[in-house]
Amino acid sequence: MNNKNSLEIAYQNSRDLIHKKEYHQAISQLNEILKIFPNELNSVYLLIDCFIKINRPLQALEYTHKALSFKKDDKKLLSLEIRLNEYLERDSEAIYLLKQFIKKFSDFTALKQLSNLLVKQDKVDEADEMVKNFFENNEEYGLLYKGVRHLHASRYRKAEDAFKKILVEDKNNIDALRFMGILAFKSGNHDISEAMLTKVLGLDPTYSLAWANLAQVYSVTGQLDKAKKSFKNILDMKPTNGLIWAEYGTVLTKLANYEDGKDAYLKALKYKPNSPRVHLSLGHVYKTMGQIDNSINSYKNTILQNNLSGEAYWSLANLKTYSFTKTEIQQMETTLKSEMSDIERSQMHFALGKAYEVKKDFDNSFKNYSKGNSVKKDLIKYSSSDTTKNTIRILEYFNKNTINSLPESLTDDSDPIFILGMPRSGSTLVDQIISSHSRVDGTQELPNIIKIASELNNNKNNTPYPDILNDLGDRKISNLGLDYLKETRWARQKAPFFIDKMPNNFIHIGLIKTILPNAKIIDTRRDAMDTCFSCFKQFFAKGQLFTYSLEDLGNYYSDYIRAMNHWHTVYGEDIYTIHYDDVINDTENAIRQLIDYCELPFENQCIEFYKSSRPVKTPSAEQVRQPIYKSGLNYWKNYEKHLSPLKKIIDEIK
Secondary structure, rough: OHHHHHHHHHHHHHHHHHHHHOHHHHHHEEEEEEEHHOOOOHHHHHHHHHHOOOOOOOHHHHHHHHHHHHHHOOOHHHHHHHHHHHHHHHHHHHHHHHHHHHHHHOOOOHHHHHHHHHHHHHHHHHHHHHHHHHHHHOOHHHHHHHHHHHHOOOHHHHHHHHHHHHHHHOOOOHHHHHHHHHHHHHOOHHHHHHHHHHHHHHOOOOOOHHHHHHHHHHHHHHEHHHHHHHHHHHHHOOOOHHHHHHHHHHHHHHHHHHHHHHHHHHHHHHHHOOOOOHHHHHHHHHHHOOOOOHHHHHHHHHHHEEEEEOOHHHHHHHOOOOOOOOOHHHHHHHHHHOOOOOOHHHHHHHHHHHHHHHHOOOHHHHHHHHHHHHHEEEEEOHHHHOOOOOOOOHHHHOOOOHHHOOOOOOOOOOOOEEEEEOOOOHHHHHHHHOOOOOOOOOOOOOHHHHHHHHHOOOOOOOOOOOHHHOOOOOHHHHHHHHHHHHHHHHHHHOOEEEEEHHHHHHHHHHHHHHHOOOOOEEEEEEEEHHHHHHHOOOOOOOOOOHOOOOOHHHHHHHHHHHHHHHHHHHHHHHHHEEHHHHHHHHHHHHHHHHHEEEEEOOOOOOHHHHHOOOOOOOOOHHHOOOOOOOOOHHHHHHHHOOOHHHHHHHHHHO
């Protein structure tokens, strides 16, 4: 290796080895290069990167010093030296280096690092003085600081003016561009935000804060694969950042990659062992994976770190199979006397409702369920009458004449099996049965149909949904179906069919049949009182805003029955209704008929659905991992004396 050509070959071999994660072989190759070309900076960079990847920070720091000996003012190397000292908890050395770095580069990010380290050492006054001096003596960053203060105070126009002034002088100022990206995000202009942040990273690919901001944009806009890559980029630069590991874990779980999500949360706890939020998230993943003992331990660890965590107590209760001890019940009652957020208070009441229910103290149980619902209802905006009006409007549109005149979808795919109806009506059980079939992928409650309806409603012509469907041609209608299949691909494995079990899709059956005419639709039914009261007992993580009052529940159920009666009239046998009682009382026959409707060959594992190890995210996760049981039938009667407002509405429907 004595010429430039040999160097290039050896260097590329090293890069290939790193790409394959064969770091030790890469280190050997790079050391061979440096024996002949001791000042070959690119090879030193790669060597440092390898030592970071295999968690050998001392060696990484050694080679960083080596590189700085012949490139002493390299910003990237100096930043790396600071980061490695921070990782090694050499705070005093890191503080010294940061002060020198700021003198050289007037770097805003470095100032924040320095401030955090000084605060960590209880040098708050010195930290404040450093920040003050920095902004007073730096015109550019003084203006940036003003913009940031306006941003935090939600004075967006003034913040934008400050950042634009900086960009007039320096169009590539990465800090001002990043904050403009944040401004756009806060204003809901996600495309602009993405463009701004992408530009920042084009100028400085190592700017981890910008990667974090971009990951947030991707997460909110549903670009989860891109969010995943963004967080991975940060972790490549900052492998000890517990917060980022936690965010990474959240994205992975949203992508239904629960095993890797679990590992990410465990990694987060390595660096942030006392984080209640991470313990809680890990508990949710364990629950989804069916690892209930681990889930219980994680929820209890959450409570150890934060005894005000109503969500942790509710998560234990929401396992359905967990029984609170007398001591835990007393602890919850005492905690409710403390200052806590309304949402945590609501969750604590729901947990107590379940705790007393298990003890068969139904009066105290209902009292707490009722309080939990009341607190939650005060936090949301929901109009039962608006829901009824919208339901009627949609049903009136999808009459037989309109349906026959609509553009025709050319999408002949029969992949999706929609399971819909009221929440807590047995949909998770039906999902578990069908997804036990070898030709069906179980997914989760996919938001895509609701998203399509929302986007159609917010069209440029201001024509409301569903009327806008008349303005679309065959191609656009077909594309809506194809887009749905494309956008849900991430949730599938390799089976030819998949389940979408968003219960609220029942109002959009007309849309489903228009864009995906061959889709299977299964309407799950359970006793009305059991269904509605089961919803009343459930604190939903999101959506289902109608569940927090008995009257709203009754009215929503009435809307649901109205809708399904209409859909059965216009689409007939295309919609299959399955009754929970039939599954309970005549299990094999009910399952055989269900599988037959799906046009699938019968498989015995569908009857033994409870043996499936697939992840389940819904509140019924533990229940569907058990054989069929009848204890849930007419359970509402234990609370009958409290349920007259609901029963009155239900009786009128019948």
